[in-house]
Amino acid sequence: MKTIALKIIFSVLVVSSIISAQNITNTLGTNGSFKIKDGTTDYLNLDQTTGNISLLRNIEIGGVINSTSTRGVITKNGQRFIHNYQAPGTLGYNTFIGVASGNFTLSGSGGASSYNTSVGYQSLSSLTTGSQNSSFGAFSLAINNSGNNNSAFGYSSMFNNNTGSDNSSFGRYSLYNNTGGNNNSAFGFQSLNQNSIGNNNSAFGSSSLFMNTGNNNSAFGYGALTNNTADDNSAFGYRSLFVNTTGIWNSSFGSSALSFNSTGSGNSAFGFFSLYNNNTGFQNAAFGSLSLRQNTTGANNSAFGHSALYNNSIGSGNSAFGSLALSSNTSDYNSAFGFSALYTNTNGYSNSAFGWNALRNSNGIGNTAVGTEALFTKTAGDQNTSIGYFSGYNITTGSNNITIGYNAQVPNNAGSNQVRIGDVSINYAGIQVAWTITSDRRWKENIQPLNLGLNFISELNPVSYTRTNDESHKNEFGLIAQEIEEVLDEYGIENTGMLTKTEEGMYELRYNDLLAPMIKAIQELKLENDKLRSELESLTGLKEELVEIKNGIAQLIVHQTIKDETGRFSTLNQKMSEE
The missing domain is CATH 1.10.10 (Arc Repressor Mutant, subunit A)
Incomplete structure (x- = not known):
C-alpha cells in the first residue's frame, strides 16, 4: 500500500511539473509530515518519523470506485479488488482478495462476520454474518451467508454453502451444493458435490460421494460412494460402493469393491472387485480380490481369499476361506476352508469342506470333507463324510458313505451306505x-x-x-x-x-x-x-438185555434138574459151558 501511494504521489508531482513547468521540492523536518487535505480532512499523509503513508479512503487503479461508504479498499476498473471490510461493531480481521470477493453487507457484532479470508473472483461474495471461513478459488463459498469455520479450495468449491459450518473442501466443485451440512470434508473434483444437508462425511477422490445426502460416510477414491444417499458407509478405492443409494453400514476397500451395491446393508468388502455386483444382499463379508464378486441378493455370506464365493449370486449363509473356495456356489449354508474347497459346488447346500480341493466337485447336500482332496471327485449324493488326506477321493454319486483316514476308499464309488476306516496299508x-x-x-x-x-x-x-x-x-x-x-x-x-x-x-x-x-x-x-x-x-x-438173558439162562441151567434120558441136555449144558 505504501509503495502504491508513493507511486501515486510521484505521478501527481510529475504531471504537475509537466503542466506547470515548475519543480516542487520540499524537505520534511524532523517529525514532520506531508499532507494533502482540504480545510478539515487529511486525504493523504506522509509521516517523516515512521515513513508511513495514510489514505483516508481507497486506491483506485484504472477506474472510479463504486462506493463512497467503505474504507480500506483497492479497486481495479471500478470493482473492489482487495479489501478488509469490517462491519461496525465486529472484530473484523477479514481479508478479501479478488474481483467481487467479499462484500460490504457484513453485519453482526463481536466475532460475527470476522476472521474471514477469501481469494478469488466472487469468493465469499454473499457473506453476511459467517466467521472464520477460508476460501480460495473463483466462486468458492460464493453463496455462504452465515456458515462458520469452512475451508474451500478450488473453483466453485462449496459454492452453494449457506449455513453449513466446519466443512472442508478441496477441488473444483467439491461440496458444491452443500447448503446446511456440517463437519464434511471433501478432497477432489466434484467430491461431495450434491451433498446439501448431510453431516460428518469425508470424501477423497474425484466424484467421491458425488450424490451424497446422507451422514457419517467416508469415501476414498475416484467415484467412491458416488451415488450414495444413505448413512454410515465407508468406501476406499476406485468406484467402491459406486452405485450405493440407500444401503447403510457398508464398508468397502479396493477398486470397484461393492461397486453395484444399491440398497444392501451391513456388507464388508476388502479387495479388488470384491462383492462387485452385490445389489440388495446384506450382511456379507468379503476379503480378497474378486471374492463374492457376483453376489447380488445373497445374504450373510463370508468369503476370505481370491475369488472365494466368486459366482455366488443368491446363495446365503455360506462361509468360504481360501482362494477359489466355493467359487461356483449359488446355494445356501455351505462352509469351505482351503484352496478350491467346494470349488464347483453350485446347487448343493449344507456342505462342509476343510482342506485343499476338499469336496471340490460336489453338488450334493449335507456332505462333510476334512482333509486335502477329501471327497474330491464327488459330484452328487448326500450326507457323505470323509476325514483324512485323500479320504473318499473316488466317491462319485453315492450317499451316506463314511471314510476315515488317509486314502480311505469305499469299494463301490457310486454306491451308498458304506463305511471304510483306513487304507490298504493299515x-x-x-x-x-x-x-x-x-x-x-x-x-x-x-x-x-x-x-x-x-x-x-x-x-x-x-x-x-x-x-x-x-x-x-x-x-x-x-x-x-x-x-x-x-x-x-x-x-x-x-x-x-x-x-x-x-x-x-x-x-x-x-x-x-x-x-x-x-x-x-x-x-x-x-x-x-x-x-x-x-x-x-x-x-x-x-x-444190557442180552446180559440179563444170558445170566438168566445160566441160572436156569444150574437149578434145573438134568434129565439125561436122550443125552440132549448134557450136550446143551456142555455147549453152554464152553461158551
Whole structure:
C-alpha cells in the first residue's frame, strides 16, 4: 500500500511539473509530515518519523470506485479488488482478495462476520454474518451467508454453502451444493458435490460421494460412494460402493469393491472387485480380490481369499476361506476352508469342506470333507463324510458313505451306505470293546432259514498267511476270498454281503457273516450227535438185555434138574459151558 501511494504521489508531482513547468521540492523536518487535505480532512499523509503513508479512503487503479461508504479498499476498473471490510461493531480481521470477493453487507457484532479470508473472483461474495471461513478459488463459498469455520479450495468449491459450518473442501466443485451440512470434508473434483444437508462425511477422490445426502460416510477414491444417499458407509478405492443409494453400514476397500451395491446393508468388502455386483444382499463379508464378486441378493455370506464365493449370486449363509473356495456356489449354508474347497459346488447346500480341493466337485447336500482332496471327485449324493488326506477321493454319486483316514476308499464309488476306516496299508485296528452290530427284526426283511451249514463250513480252507504290506511279517489266520467265492458258487449263493469286490478288482470278506453258517453247522452236528446218542442208548439197552438173558439162562441151567434120558441136555449144558 505504501509503495502504491508513493507511486501515486510521484505521478501527481510529475504531471504537475509537466503542466506547470515548475519543480516542487520540499524537505520534511524532523517529525514532520506531508499532507494533502482540504480545510478539515487529511486525504493523504506522509509521516517523516515512521515513513508511513495514510489514505483516508481507497486506491483506485484504472477506474472510479463504486462506493463512497467503505474504507480500506483497492479497486481495479471500478470493482473492489482487495479489501478488509469490517462491519461496525465486529472484530473484523477479514481479508478479501479478488474481483467481487467479499462484500460490504457484513453485519453482526463481536466475532460475527470476522476472521474471514477469501481469494478469488466472487469468493465469499454473499457473506453476511459467517466467521472464520477460508476460501480460495473463483466462486468458492460464493453463496455462504452465515456458515462458520469452512475451508474451500478450488473453483466453485462449496459454492452453494449457506449455513453449513466446519466443512472442508478441496477441488473444483467439491461440496458444491452443500447448503446446511456440517463437519464434511471433501478432497477432489466434484467430491461431495450434491451433498446439501448431510453431516460428518469425508470424501477423497474425484466424484467421491458425488450424490451424497446422507451422514457419517467416508469415501476414498475416484467415484467412491458416488451415488450414495444413505448413512454410515465407508468406501476406499476406485468406484467402491459406486452405485450405493440407500444401503447403510457398508464398508468397502479396493477398486470397484461393492461397486453395484444399491440398497444392501451391513456388507464388508476388502479387495479388488470384491462383492462387485452385490445389489440388495446384506450382511456379507468379503476379503480378497474378486471374492463374492457376483453376489447380488445373497445374504450373510463370508468369503476370505481370491475369488472365494466368486459366482455366488443368491446363495446365503455360506462361509468360504481360501482362494477359489466355493467359487461356483449359488446355494445356501455351505462352509469351505482351503484352496478350491467346494470349488464347483453350485446347487448343493449344507456342505462342509476343510482342506485343499476338499469336496471340490460336489453338488450334493449335507456332505462333510476334512482333509486335502477329501471327497474330491464327488459330484452328487448326500450326507457323505470323509476325514483324512485323500479320504473318499473316488466317491462319485453315492450317499451316506463314511471314510476315515488317509486314502480311505469305499469299494463301490457310486454306491451308498458304506463305511471304510483306513487304507490298504493299515496292519492293525484296535478297539477297547467289541463292535455292536444292529440286528433288530424291524430292520430286516425276506427272512429265510439258512441252508449253509456243516457241508459249507467243511469245504472252506483255513490258511495262515502274512500281508504284503506288513513289514513285520506277522502270521495271520483266515480265509481266501476267492476260494470262498468258489464255494458260494457251488451252493448257488449270489449277491451276498459276505464278499465285496472293489472297482479295482480287490476282494474283501466280512468274517462275521460266517457266524451263521458256523452256528448252522454246530446245530447240524448236534442233531447228528443226538441221533448217535439215541442209537447208542438203544444199543446199550439191548446189550444190557442180552446180559440179563444170558445170566438168566445160566441160572436156569444150574437149578434145573438134568434129565439125561436122550443125552440132549448134557450136550446143551456142555455147549453152554464152553461158551
